[in-house]
Amino acid sequence: MAEDEGRLMEVVQVKVSIAFFSFTLSFLSFSLLLFVLRSKHAWCNCHVCKSYLNSSWTADFANLVDWYAHLLRHSPTQTIHIHVLNNIVTANPDNVEYMLKTNFNNFPKGKAFSSILGDLLGDGIFNADGELWNFQRKMASLELGSSSVRSNASRIVSNEVRTRLLPLLDSVSASRGTIDLQDIFRRFSFDTICKISFGLDPACLDLSLPMSEFAAAFDLATSLSARRATATSPLVWKAKRLLDWGSERELRRAIGLVDVLAGEVIRQRRRLGFSSRDDLLSRFMASVSDDKYLRDIVISFLLAGRDTVASGLTVFFFLLSNHPEVVSKMREEIDRVCTSSSIPSYEKLRSMSYVDAALYECLRLYPPVQFDSKFCVDDDVLPDGTFAKKGTRVTYHPYAMGRMDTIWGSDCASFRPERWLRGHDGTFVMLKSPFEFPVFQGGTRVCLGKEMSLMEMKTVAVSVVRQFDVEMVGSAQLPKFAPGLTATHGGGLSAWVRRRI
Numbered sequence: 001m002a003e004d005e006g007r008l009m010e011v012v013q014v015k016v017s018i019a020f021f022s023f024t025l026s027f028l029s030f031s032l033l034l035f036v037l038r039s040k041h042a043w044c045n046c047h048v049c050k051s052y053l054n055s056s057w058t059a060d061f062a063n064l065v066d067w068y069a070h071l072l073r074h075s076p077t078q079t080i081h082i083h084v085l086n087n088i089v090t091a092n093p094d095n096v097e098y099m100l101k102t103n104f105n106n107f108p109k110g111k112a113f114s115s116i117l118g119d120l121l122g123d124g125i126f127n128a129d130g131e132l133w134n135f136q137r138k139m140a141s142l143e144l145g146s147s148s149v150r151s152n153a154s155r156i157v158s159n160e161v162r163t164r165l166l167p168l169l170d171s172v173s174a175s176r177g178t179i180d181l182q183d184i185f186r187r188f189s190f191d192t193i194c195k196i197s198f199g200l201d202p203a204c205l206d207l208s209l210p211m212s213e214f215a216a217a218f219d220l221a222t223s224l225s226a227r228r229a230t231a232t233s234p235l236v237w238k239a240k241r242l243l244d245w246g247s248e249r250e251l252r253r254a255i256g257l258v259d260v261l262a263g264e265v266i267r268q269r270r271r272l273g274f275s276s277r278d279d280l281l282s283r284f285m286a287s288v289s290d291d292k293y294l295r296d297i298v299i300s301f302l303l304a305g306r307d308t309v310a311s312g313l314t315v316f317f318f319l320l321s322n323h324p325e326v327v328s329k330m331r332e333e334i335d336r337v338c339t340s341s342s343i344p345s346y347e348k349l350r351s352m353s354y355v356d357a358a359l360y361e362c363l364r365l366y367p368p369v370q371f372d373s374k375f376c377v378d379d380d381v382l383p384d385g386t387f388a389k390k391g392t393r394v395t396y397h398p399y400a401m402g403r404m405d406t407i408w409g410s411d412c413a414s415f416r417p418e419r420w421l422r423g424h425d426g427t428f429v430m431l432k433s434p435f436e437f438p439v440f441q442g443g444t445r446v447c448l449g450k451e452m453s454l455m456e457m458k459t460v461a462v463s464v465v466r467q468f469d470v471e472m473v474g475s476a477q478l479p480k481f482a483p484g485l486t487a488t489h490g491g492g493l494s495a496w497v498r499r500r501i
């Protein structure tokens with residue numbers, strides 16, 4: 001017995017020593033890697049790179065995007081080069097048109113981007129280039145353009161607003177409590193994009209139910225994937241993935257759960273039947289039979305359509321609470337157009353010019369996708385004369401572009417919906433080309449969900465503004481963003497909600 005115990009202790013000791021040794025070795029290799037990376041980057045001594053590396057920009061700017069916007073406004077070409085990141089960043093509309101349209105083939109997403117999101121998105125449209133992208137693009141634009149898919153989406157959004165969002169706000173109003181608007185809009189947009197994409201309801205906005213496992217796993221997987229992009233070099237997260245260490249281990253587990261739950265969704269859809277349905281998964285199932293490919297396609301749609309809409313809505317209500325005069329003008333228009341208390345139809349929403357102007361003005365100043373990168377395949381020269389060496393990351397920056405006086409004039413920093421209106425009746429006009437206002441990207445890969453997302457945001461904005469007063473808790477004038485793929489308010493957006501009619 002004592003002998004057995006002694007042997008057991010020996011085995012345990014050996015195992016502990018091996019674990020300790022592996023941990024020390026991993027830790028040392030990782031530290032060495034960081035050291036090598038840091039010294040490799042130390043070669044660039046320009047003030048922008050120094051400021052980036054020692055984070056001294058944080059003394060003057062709340063967000064990295066604000067610092068970039070400042071640098072771009074002061075650059076004679078409206079383009080800067082962050083050498084340590086091998087990243088050219090531009091707010092020059094000619095450059096944007098060149099990379100997104102004229103010489104599109106030389107600026108794909110590239111391997112660097114697709115490997116960051118590859119584990120989560122696989123071969124989905126958001127992450128694909130070449131033939132894989134082409135096939136999904138054709139199919140997706142056909143489906144998203146079809147009137148049955150559109151009216152199905154419109155019905156789903158109205159239903160979610162009427163049966164869940166408004167009753168939820170009502171209960172907050174009755175309890176005289178506060179609510180995290182960002183969280184509510186993320187739940188709302190997850191429900192709607194799942195219903196539109198799969199025809200199934202995760203009921204995230206029903207607060208009496210536990211948070212959907214799918215939404216939680218998807219959230220974790222997207223935020224951990226986005227964290228990869230903040231590493232100074234991809235070698236850092238790749239080494240962690242190899243060692244199955246820290247955030248990479250968490251990411252592997254979260255993606256594993258997303259895979260299982262997405263697989264269940266696909267099986268359920270097949271079991272319930274798909275031939276006469278108007279959700280995107282059912283439409284794709286008619287031409288794709290491989291479950292892994294179907295999983296990749298729908299996960300890309302979740303990513304594209306969820307956080308973007310939630311981000312747009314969150315910042316819209318943040319701006320409105322600082323601009324009561326805009327709320328009053330929206331209410332005047334809503335009262336003029338809507339005669340009954342029901343959720344306004346698509347046609348009614350389309351006729352609201354002032355609401356359109358307020359929403360576009362919000363997207364100009366706070367685009368949900370703040371910047372977007374491509375990779376240069378061959379050496380190239382951008383229209384402003386900037387040389388882009390093969391392999392360089394080239395980023396266009398909608399956030400900075402919304403704040404350029406060269407594009408919007410000297411009042412570019414003001415939130416002024418009237419800039420989008422013309423004539424005595426204040427008709428909304430699209431002021432700029434997609435390369436001056438690339439909030440939905442532009443050119444060959446322009447966003448396929450633009451109309452759908454505008455319809456969704458307008459439905460929510462009109463319904464909530466009409467029935468509730470919304471006021472932020474605290475008096476922040478500028479948002480502080482958390483790192484991520486889409487603009488997210490760090491710490492959420494706490495608000496008071498009061499019923500008015």
Ligand code: HEM
Pocket residue numbers: 125126137140301304305306308309312367368369372438439440441444445446447448449450452453
């Ligand atoms: C305010 C809301 C939205 C904004 C600001 C937005 C913006 C964008 C941007 C900037 C891109 C280019 C991303 C890149 O290439 O890396 C994009 C692509 C895309 N968006 Fe949106 N989007 C929104 C909502 C939606 C919605 C609701 C859907 C779907 C239902 C959607 C579907 C797509 C798809 C499929 C692509 C990929 C297009 C391609 O690569 O060919 N988007 N969007």
